Amino acid sequence: MPNIRFTEKPLSDWMRGDAADSEIVISSRVRIARNLQHLPFPMLATNQQSAEALQRLTDILQYDDLGGFGTFHTLKISELDEIDKQVLVEKHLISPNLANESRNGAVLISDDESVSVMINEEDHLRIQCLYPGCQVREAWERAMVIDDAFEAHVDYAFDDRRGFLTSCPTNVGTGMRASVMMHLPALVMTHQINRILSAVSQVGLTVRGIYGEGSEAVGNLFQVSNQITLGQTEAEIIENLHGVVLQIIEHERSARERLMNESMLRITDRVMRSFGILSYAAVLDSKEAAQRLSDVRLGVDLGILERPSTAAMNELNVMTQPGFLQKSFGDKMNTEERDMYRAKLIRQKLGTTL
Amino acid sequence: MLCQECNMRPATLHFTKIVNGEKTEFHICETCAKEKGEMIPGTPNGFSIHSLLSGMLDFDSSTKSQSPGHSGPQNLQCKDCGMTYAQFSKLGRFGCPSCYQYFDNRLDPLFKRVHGSTNHVGKVPVRTGGRLKVKRQIDDLKKEMQQHIVQEEFESAAELRDQIRELEKEMTEE
Ligand SMILES: [Zn+2]
Ligand SMILES: [Zn+2]
16 A cells, blocks of 8 residues: 555645745745666656666665655555545646656655655656745755765766756756746736736746636746756756846835735735635635635735734645545535535634634 | 737747647747646647647758758657657657757757757766766866966966866776
8 A cells, every 4th residue: 555645634844834935935846857878768668668767766765865855755656546646746746747647657755745756757757846935046955965866876868968868858958947936916916917927038937827727827826937958057047046036026025015005905805805705605616716815825924814824825725626625525526516615624724613 | 919828929839739620729939839848728628838849840850951961850760769850859759868869960959949058068967977077177177278378377277288188088098
């Protein structure tokens, strides 16, 4: 029986506690793609070849602690049921791609869930470090430590001119994708978001909204990441991203200040209404839940509301997603039931006794 | 026409996808197309960016294959995994590490478009990147030597020259 404790609780240990700028930056993530020499990439690998990659990479756990991140737990994707897989995706511990179609796919997860290592995803190895708040440098340093630990035992596919060789041409070179998840409600409300996002895309970064069922960003969450992996050093990529994120934080802060100075009553009303709806609604679809949660998060940051805590907000963001709802309330659920359980769960969390 | 993904930049890539006889058109800018591996939200069944990327590869091959003397892209094949350049441009994915060598002379324009650059300058692995480490060391020493020569510090320059020769000997012996 695989160890599925990672799917039991919504909030990873790393998500607790406060970090730098965590009222605006939710999390920082660095992902490194690596491949083994002399083996086809997972897409073309035979069953035997991908099994070999899995064996060689998991064997390392026997003689290396991967840089001192505590015990790693190995989960084979084929041994997980659909809901557990979905929950791992919702917690960002595995990619949808690994959950859906990987042969001999596996993930190694550190005790506190800050490190997850995917095996046989698009590349043989994908090392990911996730940290709360604006800690993209820290996440990068940790990822490099784990990278070195693997590299001490296996030969990576590497080329002098092209760097680390990856299955997709968009990852070649450093193989590194660094991203920062930001909550930017004030920039959205003051209609500055597009201008800022377009400026960001001029400097080799991409921004995506966190999309729900429609095409607009829900919950005012945006992910900023590097799009270039070839021709820049890792340090340059990280510093560029970090510098831009700090600037966006500044813009969001001054937009929040302006909102508070110019329309405090309206903001307060909006925050309180959302809190009221979350506290007493009987049905909540995912889009409305995300928008209301965003308002409440802003309200806490601005001091309009005293609770819920940032940790509780992060927890709700994960818990209200479909996989987790089904995990908590039973597998077979139609949309309406899901919306009902979502509302119920939020009421419970907010301590509403109705 | 603006890119339907970012609504900011002009759409330069236009695609038609047919799902169950239903035609859907996509108009996307290059920046959005480069962002790989993710679905464009709000489209039926999602729409993989991989096919956008392969559109770029096809474009590259059609303009490049006109130059005479170059073996056509259809003849290129990776001897290790068997992937052909045509398959690569369709999938937007390499089959194995050796593909990079077999398709090498066609990759510069692609990397230039995607990354604005063709050469790696970042981390070098200890085990498989030994040569590159030495090469970068030699480059650094050469720059340093040049500075000494400009400043007419010929003794230091000569010392560096010897170091460079030593390293270069190491490299050719490997
Ligand atoms: Zn665009
Ligand atoms: Zn190949």
